[in-house]
Amino acid sequence: MRGFDLAKPLSIGVMIAIMLPLVLLPLASIFIFGTSNGLDNFWKALMAPEAIFALKLSIVTSFWATVFNVIFGLFAAYVLSKYNFWGRNAIIVTISLPTAIPTAVAGFALLLLWGPYGLLGRLIEPHGVHIMFTAWAIILANIFVTFPLAFGVIKPVFDTMNQSLEEASATMGATRWQTFWHVTLPGLRGAIVTGALLTFARAIGEFGSTILVSGNLASRTQTAPLYIFAKFNEGQVEAANAIAIVLALFSFVIFSILFFARDWLEVD
Amino acid sequence: MQYNPEEIHVTPMDMGGSAMSVIGLSKSFGDTPVLENINFGVDEDEIVVLLGASGSGKTTILRIIAGLEMPDSGHVVLHGRDVTESPARQRGTGVIFQNYALFPKMTVEANIGYGLRLRRRKRNEIRETVDRLVELVELQDHRTKYPSQLSGGQQQRVAIARAMAYEPEVLLFDEPFGALDAQIRQSLRKEIRALLKKLNVPSVFITHDQEEAFELADRLAVLNAGRLEQMGTPFEVYTRPETEHVATFLGAANLLDGTIRDGKFEHQDVVLELSPDNPKCREGDKVKLVFRPEDVFLRRPENLTQQYHQLATGTVDEVGFAGSYERVTVTLDLGKHKPIVVTRPKTETAAFPLRVGQSVTAGLVRYRVIKAA
Numbered sequence: 001m002r003g004f005d006l007a008k009p010l011s012i013g014v015m016i017a018i019m020l021p022l023v024l025l026p027l028a029s030i031f032i033f034g035t036s037n038g039l040d041n042f043w044k045a046l047m048a049p050e051a052i053f054a055l056k057l058s059i060v061t062s063f064w065a066t067v068f069n070v071i072f073g074l075f076a077a078y079v080l081s082k083y084n085f086w087g088r089n090a091i092i093v094t095i096s097l098p099t100a101i102p103t104a105v106a107g108f109a110l111l112l113l114w115g116p117y118g119l120l121g122r123l124i125e126p127h128g129v130h131i132m133f134t135a136w137a138i139i140l141a142n143i144f145v146t147f148p149l150a151f152g153v154i155k156p157v158f159d160t161m162n163q164s165l166e167e168a169s170a171t172m173g174a175t176r177w178q179t180f181w182h183v184t185l186p187g188l189r190g191a192i193v194t195g196a197l198l199t200f201a202r203a204i205g206e207f208g209s210t211i212l213v214s215g216n217l218a219s220r221t222q223t224a225p226l227y228i229f230a231k232f233n234e235g236q237v238e239a240a241n242a243i244a245i246v247l248a249l250f251s252f253v254i255f256s257i258l259f260f261a262r263d264w265l266e267v268d
Numbered sequence: 269m270q271y272n273p274e275e276i277h278v279t280p281m282d283m284g285g286s287a288m289s290v291i292g293l294s295k296s297f298g299d300t301p302v303l304e305n306i307n308f309g310v311d312e313d314e315i316v317v318l319l320g321a322s323g324s325g326k327t328t329i330l331r332i333i334a335g336l337e338m339p340d341s342g343h344v345v346l347h348g349r350d351v352t353e354s355p356a357r358q359r360g361t362g363v364i365f366q367n368y369a370l371f372p373k374m375t376v377e378a379n380i381g382y383g384l385r386l387r388r389r390k391r392n393e394i395r396e397t398v399d400r401l402v403e404l405v406e407l408q409d410h411r412t413k414y415p416s417q418l419s420g421g422q423q424q425r426v427a428i429a430r431a432m433a434y435e436p437e438v439l440l441f442d443e444p445f446g447a448l449d450a451q452i453r454q455s456l457r458k459e460i461r462a463l464l465k466k467l468n469v470p471s472v473f474i475t476h477d478q479e480e481a482f483e484l485a486d487r488l489a490v491l492n493a494g495r496l497e498q499m500g501t502p503f504e505v506y507t508r509p510e511t512e513h514v515a516t517f518l519g520a521a522n523l524l525d526g527t528i529r530d531g532k533f534e535h536q537d538v539v540l541e542l543s544p545d546n547p548k549c550r551e552g553d554k555v556k557l558v559f560r561p562e563d564v565f566l567r568r569p570e571n572l573t574q575q576y577h578q579l580a581t582g583t584v585d586e587v588g589f590a591g592s593y594e595r596v597t598v599t600l601d602l603g604k605h606k607p608i609v610v611t612r613p614k615t616e617t618a619a620f621p622l623r624v625g626q627s628v629t630a631g632l633v634r635y636r637v638i639k640a641a
C-alpha cells in the first residue's frame with residue numbers, strides 16, 4: 001500500500017481508547033445494566049409512581065426556570081447592550097457569577113435567605129408563606145445555577161446586531177415595540193433557542209443545590225437526580241438506573257439538537 | 269407644528285423649494301462641532317447631492333433629517349411641517365443606509381411591504397404595491413429570497429423599493445454604492461437617477477465621489493468640515509467655485525496667489541483681466557487665481573496665439589499617460605510656487621508632443637479668482 005499513513009488510524013485509536021473508560025463506558029453501563037433484567041423490568045421501574053413524579057417535577061421546575069432565565073436574559077442583554085451607565089460592567093460580572101459558584105454553596109445561600117430563619121424567610125414564614133422545601137425552592141435553585149447561560153448566549157448576538165436595522169425600522173414608522181418584535185427578536189431566534197436548551201439541560205440535571213433546598217421528599221419535592229441518589233442509597237439500583245437512562249437520553253437529545261441544528265440556530 | 273419663517277432668523281444660502289428644507293442646523297458631539305449653520309432646500313422631484321470629504325458631516329445631516337439624531341439648533345421642515353421635534357417614525361422619510369440595513373429574517377417581499385404593514389394597510393393593497401415595486405426594481409425572480417441570497421446591487425434595489433413603498437416625503441441615500449465595484453456603481457447610478465425622476469420624490473444623496481455627484485445631482489452641496497461651502501448645479505459649482513476647497517475638491521485645480529490692481533489680477537508679471545462674473549473685489553484684495561488643468565494650453569514660447577490669456581513661460585517637469593489624455597506638470601518661471609498641472613487631449617499631444625525639460629509658454633482659456641481666506 002503506497003502512501004498508507006499509519007498516524008491516522010493510530011491517533012484515532014488512541015483518542016477512542018482514552019474516551020472509552022472515561023466517557024463512553026460509563027454511559028454504556030447505564031444502558032447495559034438498566035436493561036440487563038429485561039425491558040419489562042426497566043419499564044416497571046420507570047413507571048413507578050415516585051419515579052414518574054420525580055421526572056415530572058424535574059421537567060416542570062426546569063421548564064419554569066428556563067422560561068424565566070430566557071426572558072430575563074433577553075431583557076438584561078437588551079438593557080446592557082443599549083444603555084451605558086455607571087456600574088454596567090459590575091452588573092455583567094454579577095450576572096455571570098453563579099456559574100463560578102459551587103452548586104452546594106448556591107443551595108446553602110438560598111437557604112440562608114429563604115429558610116425559616118433566613119433574612120427574608122424570617123419575614124414571610126409567620127404569614128404562612130413557605131418557599132424552602134417546596135417546588136418553588138427547586139425553581140429558585142434552578143434559576144440561580146443557570147442564571148447566566150441564556151444571557152451569555154443572547155448578549156453577544158445582541159452586541160453584534162446591526163444597529164441600523166432598528167434605525168431603518170424606526171424611519172419606516174415602527175414603534176420601539178414593533179421594532180423589537182419584528183426586527184430584533186427574529187434576529188435573536190437562534191440565540192434564544194440555544195440559550196433555552198442549554199438552560200434546560202443544565203437545570204434538569206441539577207443536584208447540589210436542589211438537595212439542600214428541596215427537602216428531598218419522595219413524591220413531594222424529589223427531582224429526578226435526587227431520586228437516583230435516594231434509590232441508590234436504598235440499594236435499589238434498578239430503580240435508580242431507569243431514571244438515569246431517561247436523564248441521559250434527555251441530554252443526548254438536547255445536545256444533538258444543538259449540534260445538528262446549528263445551521264438553523266445560527267444567527268446571521 | 270407649522271413652520272413660520274418669521275420666527276427663525278437665518279440667512280438662507282439656498283432655501284430652494286418647499287419639499288424639504290433644513291434651516292440653521294448646528295450639531296456638536298461633545299466639544300467637537302460637526303455641523304455649523306447648515307441651510308438648504310430640496311424641491312419636489314429634485315436630487316440634491318451632498319458632497320464632502322470623510323468626516324465632513326454628511327451622514328450627520330442625513331440622520332438629523334431622518335430623526336435619528338437631534339440637532340443642537342436649527343429646524344427640519346418637510347412639506348411645510350416643522351418636524352424637528354418629531355421622532356423618526358413620525359417623519360415619513362425613506363432612508364437607504366450605507367449597508368442597506370435589510371431585515372435579514374424577512375424575504376424581499378416582506379422587506380418591501382414592512383412600512384405598509386406598520387401602517388396597517390389592507391392586505392391586497394400591500395400586495396399590489398409590493399408587486400408594482402418588485403417589478404419597478406426588476407426583482408421578480410427574487411421576491412421570495414432572503415437578503416443574504418442577493419447580490420449587492422440587488423440588495424440595494426430592495427432597499428430603495430422598501431423605502432419607496434410607503435410614499436416617503438423625502439428619500440435619503442447615504443452612500444448607497446459604497447460597497448459596490450466601479451462598473452456596477454456606474455450602471456446603478458444611471459438606473460437610480462432614471463428611477464428617481466420617474467417617482468418625483470425629493471431626494472438627498474450623499475457621496476464623496478465627485479463623478480457620482482456630477483452624474484446624479486440636479487444640484488450639488490459641497491460640505492467642508494461641517495460647513496456648506498457652495499450649492500448649485502454641477503456645472504455652476506465646477507465652473508464657478510467660490511472657495512479654494514470647492515475648487516480643489518471638485519476636480520483638479522491650479523491655484524496662484526495674487527492681488528487685485530486696477531480691477532485686474534496681478535502676480536508679478538502676470539496680469540489678467542477679470543470678467544464681470546467674478547466675485548466683487550476691491551483694489552488691493554488678496555485673491556487666488558483658479559484654473560482647471562484642461563483650461564491651460566501649452567505652446568512653444570514664440571507661438572502663443574491671441575485667443576489665449578497669456579500666463580507665463582515655464583519648463584516641463586513630467587509628462588504622464590493617463591488613459592484618454594496626457595497629464596503634464598509645468599514649473600512656471602514665477603519664483604516659488606507649486607508646479608501647475610495641465611491635461612491635454614490626444615489631438616493636442618499629437619500636434620505638439622512634449623518632452624521633459626522643454627520650455628513652453630502657458631495660456632489660459634478660462635479662469636476665475638476667489639478671495640483668499
Ligand SMILES: Nc1ncnc2c1ncn2[C@@H]1O[C@H](COP(=O)(O)OP(=O)(O)OP(=O)(O)O)[C@@H](O)[C@H]1O
Nearest residue numbers: 297298302320321322323324325326327328329476
Ligand atoms: N455618534 C457620534 N459620536 C461622536 N462623534 C460622532 C458621532 N457621529 C459622528 N461623529 C463625528 O462627526 C463627524 C462627522 O461625521 P459624519 O458621519 O457625519 O461624516 P461623513 O461626512 O458622513 O463621513 P464619511 O464620508 O466618512 O461617512 C466625524 O468627525 C465623526 O467622527
Ligand SMILES: [Mg+2]
Nearest residue numbers: 326327328442
Ligand atoms: Mg457617512
